[in-house]
Amino acid sequence: MTSEAENIEQTPSPLVAALQREHPEWIAEVIIAFGETTIVVPREHIVAACSFLKTWPEGRFDFLADICGADRGVEEEPRFEVNYHLFSTTKYHRLRLKVVLNEEDTHVASVTGVWRTANWHERETFDLFGVIFDGHPDLRRILLPDDWQGHALRKDFPLRGYEPYSLK
Amino acid sequence: MGLENVIAEALPEVLTTRLDSLINWARKSSLWPATFGLACCAIEMMNATTSRNDLARFGAEVFRASPRQADVMIVSGRVSRKMAPVLRRIYDQMPEPKWVISMGACATSGGVFDNYAIVQGVDKIVPVDVYIPGCPPRPEMLIHAVMMLQDKVMKESVRDRRDIPEEEAREAVVPGTLPVTDGSTARQNTLPESRPYTIASRHERRRSS
Numbered sequence: 001m002t003s004e005a006e007n008i009e010q011t012p013s014p015l016v017a018a019l020q021r022e023h024p025e026w027i028a029e030v031i032i033a034f035g036e037t038t039i040v041v042p043r044e045h046i047v048a049a050c051s052f053l054k055t056w057p058e059g060r061f062d063f064l065a066d067i068c069g070a071d072r073g074v075e076e077e078p079r080f081e082v083n084y085h086l087f088s089t090t091k092y093h094r095l096r097l098k099v100v101l102n103e104e105d106t107h108v109a110s111v112t113g114v115w116r117t118a119n120w121h122e123r124e125t126f127d128l129f130g131v132i133f134d135g136h137p138d139l140r141r142i143l144l145p146d147d148w149q150g151h152a153l154r155k156d157f158p159l160r161g162y163e164p165y166s167l168k
Numbered sequence: 169m170g171l172e173n174v175i176a177e178a179l180p181e182v183l184t185t186r187l188d189s190l191i192n193w194a195r196k197s198s199l200w201p202a203t204f205g206l207a208c209c210a211i212e213m214m215n216a217t218t219s220r221n222d223l224a225r226f227g228a229e230v231f232r233a234s235p236r237q238a239d240v241m242i243v244s245g246r247v248s249r250k251m252a253p254v255l256r257r258i259y260d261q262m263p264e265p266k267w268v269i270s271m272g273a274c275a276t277s278g279g280v281f282d283n284y285a286i287v288q289g290v291d292k293i294v295p296v297d298v299y300i301p302g303c304p305p306r307p308e309m310l311i312h313a314v315m316m317l318q319d320k321v322m323k324e325s326v327r328d329r330r331d332i333p334e335e336e337a338r339e340a341v342v343p344g345t346l347p348v349t350d351g352s353t354a355r356q357n358t359l360p361e362s363r364p365y366t367i368a369s370r371h372e373r374r375r376s377s
Contacts, residue, residue, distance in 0.1 A: 144285075145250045152284055161249075161284025 013037055015093070018058055023049070031098075038083075038096040043108055046084075046099050050114045053086060053095070061086035061095060064111070067121035069129035071155045079103040082131055084111070101131065110136040128153040175326055188325045195239070195265065196318040199228040202238035202262060204255070207245025209272040209304040216307035223307075228314045235261040240317065241294070242310070246274035247287040259294045267321070269313050270296045273303045 016037055020027055026049045029040040041049050053061045065085040072079055084097040099108055110133040111118045122133040123142040130151035133139060141148060150157050175187065205213060216223045223229045232238045235258045247255055259268070270290050273279035276299045278288035290296060297320060298313045305313075 143250075145253075157284070159283050 013093075015058060015095070019053075019056075023052070036094070036096060038098055040098045040100065043099050043101065046097065047109045047111055047114065049097065050084065050086075050111045053097075054114055059086075059095070060088045060090050063087040063089050064115035064117050064121070065094075067111075067118060067125055069125040069131050069153070071129060071153065074156050077102065080106055080129060080131060082108055082125060106130055107132045107134050109134050112136055127151065130154065185325070189322070191326055192322045192324055196321040197227045198230070199226075199240045199267075199314065199317065199321075200230045200232050200238050201228060201240040201242050201269075202235050202258065203231045203233050204241055204258065205244050206247060206251065207272075207274065209244035209275070212304045212307050213242055213244045213271065213310060216310045218307075221307040221311060223311055223314065226311065226314050226318065235259075236263065238262050239265065240267050240269060240314075242269045242271055243275040243290045243294075243296075244271040244304075246279065246281055247290050247293065248285050249287055252287050252293050255290070256293050265324075267297045267317055268294050269298045269300065269310075269317060271300045271310060271313070272305055273301060276301065279303060 016027075016030055016039065019039075020030075023045075026041055026045045027039055028042050031038040031040070053059045063086070065087045066083075067085075068083050070081045070083065072081065078100040080101040080103065082099045082101065084099075086095045086097065088094075101108060106129075108131060110122055112122065112133075112135070119137070120142060122131075122136055123138070123140060125131050126133060126136075126139055127141045127143050127148075128151055140146070144152060152161070179187070205211075215221060217229045217231065228240065235241075239262070241259055241262060243255065259266070268290075270276045274281060274286065275290045276296075278286050280303075282288070287293060298317050300309050300313045302309055
């Protein structure tokens with residue numbers, strides 16, 4: 001016996017189905033868990049997908065809620081992922097886009113041209129994970145000091161940091 | 169200010185000891201703290217000035233927003249590494265004579281924040297006169313620290329303190345402005361050169377020796 005909640009979790013939304021019909025090349029994988037939909041987008045299509053989703057009449061994702069990075073672990077391949085949390089203020093639905101990156105090539109195109117708020121989110125992701133956003137107008141550190149070495153939320157960054165302040 | 173330099177050179181030691189007690193009494197009776205609330209300890213610091221605790225009884229209630237008008241820096245809370253150069257600059261902007269109270273576990277030793285982001289003790293940045301334990305310390309403990317500092321002030325002499333020469337003060341901290349890294353530094357596995365944020369000014373060297 002399946003409950004209603006499980007049915008919701010396992011059924012791809014009409015939105016994703018429509019997107020899959022229109023642009024199947026943008027969708028590498030669809031993950032549905034806990035009632036949330038995640039689409040893994042190939043890296044080269046992320047800007048096109050974002051700008052399409054922003055103006056698409058069925059989506060209208062006019063609000064970029066967050067960009068965050070994740071380090072899956074030093075031995076994992078691909079190691080990094082960048083998550084884009086989209087929200088529509090008119091249709092009131094959410095979508096998560098995910099780009100996975102290899103450790104040797106942590107470049108992804110910037111979406112600052114689509115949502116201007118991506119500027120600081122991308123700076124934060126760069127600061128803490130070392131993901132390079134190509135085409136970003138001002139990719140500087142935002143949280144850590146300007147002369148910081150390394151990226152603090154990577155799994156191989158020592159918890160106590162480097163000198164001069166660490167206790168070894 | 170410049171007056172004690174003149175006094176210390178012009179007067180014999182016997183006279184300055186008598187003068188010390190007068191000057192120290194005046195100093196300890198009106199300690200003006202700099203407003204430097206960093207974290208939750210700042211709430212207790214504010215509370216110390218309220219009617220219930222009344223730090224004014226000890227002449228230290230005039231919190232100044234400008235370091236140029238302050239005698240005591242109460243470091244109330246955790247000092248992040250990004251805040252460390254700012255804290256040192258504010259300390260450098262305070263005129264002599266000046267004292268530092270390290271309030272709470274975080275300012276004193278880093279507290280529970282034993283990680284890359286927090287300076288493990290503000291005494292790595294500025295010389296500290298009084299440490300207060302606690303997380304956070306109660307306002308009574310801050311008042312006690314102020315009273316201990318007053319005792320300490322009474323034991324000082326005008327001969328001990330001189331203004332830091334201008335050029336020496338300027339050396340202290342330049343917040344880093346290195347260009348953007350592309351992440352390659354993290355992969356090289358090399359330790360960066362240590363960049364000390366502090367230099368010991370003349371009176372600090374004399375106090376620590």
